[in-house]
Amino acid sequence: MFKKILFPTDFSDVSKKAVKYIKQLKGAGAQEVIILHVIDEKELLVLSRVAGQYLQITAQIEKEVAEEMAAIEAEMTTEGFRVKLKVKTGRPFTEIMAAVAEEKASLIIMGSHGRSNIEEMLMGSVSENVIRHAKVPLLVISREI
């Protein structure tokens, strides 16, 4: 029921709070964590327009993402979870839904809000969309916890 957890993360503080809930779910049968980061294609486009250096920005983002992912992976592995990392570029909601289906996840855990104000709105709508469409339970961790 809680065996295979999909954890879409944007590495925000609220998203990191989800990590301690994943650990706690071990007692309820959690065994595997799929850590998913979606590089938002819209955000990438905006950044590349501002800076005009699409390839460099992409490389920089990919490097940062890899570091953040490795840190969460290490933490989860220490706790005895099997871990799989997934990095996708696209629309967060679409990629989350695709990962649920592909991985046959039994639960999604995500933060209620994202990093910045703009992403907050994006993430807000992402978790609401997930509520509406996901065929698996969703544990939403709020910012205020």
Next chain:
Amino acid sequence: MFKKILFPTDFSDVSKKAVKYIKQLKGAGAQEVIILHVIDEKELLVLSRVAGQYLQITAQIEKEVAEEMAAIEAEMTTEGFRVKLKVKTGRPFTEIMAAVAEEKASLIIMGSHGRSNIEEMLMGSVSENVIRHAKVPLLVISREI
């Protein structure tokens, strides 16, 4: 972290699916369940207008609610949970937020949709509102599970 669960329920099928998740959370430290049913004041008003028999309708609803609550209570008690029942009349979202604060709940579990089509929309917006405003994690159980 999952010790005290607030379970707002409208007794719909999807809401009842939440019960098995509550049971499973015992292994993650769940000990107490607050079962909350909110008699929607708007719905009550509509019903009373149609039928013109406010007091009789209220009595009938209260009887049905008491029976549904007792059934869930029995199921939870059998599983070894401490159980508290709360029935409120008002706006579901407002009453859920009030109960979280009053009971110092550590987690809310609720269905993503309600009983009828109209309530579906209401419940849909209730769970989205809870995501936006709750200071505790929210586990949303979807209809398709």
